[in-house]
Amino acid sequence: MTKSHEKVKEADLVSKEHEEYLRKIKSTKRRIVITRILILVSFIALWQIAANQKWIDPFLTSSPARVIKSFVSLYEDGSLFKHIGVTCYETILGFSLGTILGVLIAIILWWSPMISKILDPYLVVLNALPKVALAPIIIFWIGNGMPAIIVIALLISVITTIIGVLSGFNEIDKEKIMLMNTFRASKIQILRYLIFPYSIPIFISALKINVGLSWVGVIMGEFLVAKNGLGFLIVYGGQVAQLDMVMMSIVILSIIAFIMYEVVSLVEKRLVKDKS
Known part of the structure; x- marks a missing residue:
């Protein structure tokens, strides 16, 4: 007792x-x-x-009150959500395509070590190359418009995704792979039951990085060719000396980028919870 x-x-x-x-x-x-x-x-x-x-100087730095006034002005003329929608669409599409394409290419390179070794120096060069330098060429090839902006965003994120995800694949414990080979597991089975589950943190890291890179690519593209979007508002506001519009666009960009990052964080928590 x-x-x-x-x-x-x-x-x-x-x-x-x-x-x-x-x-x-x-x-x-x-x-x-x-x-x-x-x-x-x-x-x-x-x-x-x-x-x-x-x-x-409120003319140069604006102020919260002036930013709100600019926001209300654009909202009342009906153009605000059009610009926000265009930029969000371009960013989400560039982000999604860059991530998916980067993961698929990383899988191909992991599947064939020979191809990976052949392409490795080219990936290093492309990763080191400033993507801004490619923007005028892409615009010349594809033309002025949304497709060029999406391709710029894709190119900025895809190489980083390939290198990051492939490095994660190659860091998987070799003994685990050898054990699965001993049980005559196919490459698809190794990829499905070993590589993918252990690479979830790598995927999430790639998503978080691509959120920022996609915004950089889209805004850079809108600086050059867009007639709509938040990047266009920033350039237009600077040209006509409406710095309130510039600051308002930057604030909106910050809020949307934060929301996208939080969505990725929620996905991370859900995946980690499911894995546990």
Whole structure:
């Protein structure tokens, strides 16, 4: 009876310690979120105060109030969501195609070590080459318009995806591959049951990197050829000295890019949970 009571007390103690641990984790997460919000609110308030007090030139740096005014102006004339929609469409398409194509090419290179060794120096050169230099050529080949912008976004992300995913494939424990070969597993089975499950962190990392790279490619393309989109608004605002429009476009870009990154993070959590 005494031992039974001791076990019950130990279980209660462990349970209380576990609850305290979970409480601390939640408290820490809450403090992090609150701190982030306070930093953002403080930055916006300081920006507005500095503009009102003329510590900074509101014409050059704009202000939150002027950014909101510009946002409302574009919303009222019906063009705001058109520009946002065009840029989001181009970014999501370039992001998706770059990621899918990069993963497929990485699979082909993993499947055939000979092809991988042949193409390795070319991948290194293409990765080191500034993609901005290719933009005028792509525009000349494809023409002014959305397809050229999507291709630019694709090219910026696809090489990075290939190199990152292929490196992840090649880092899989060789002994595990040898074990599956011992059981006469086919390459498709090795890819499906070993390579893919162990490469989930690599895929997620590639997605997170491609979020930023896709935005870079799309905005760069819109700077050069677009007649719609947030990149176009930035260029147009600079040309007509409407820096409020420029700052508003940058703020919107930041918000949408953050949302895309958070979506990828949610996918990561779901995949990790399913894997567990």
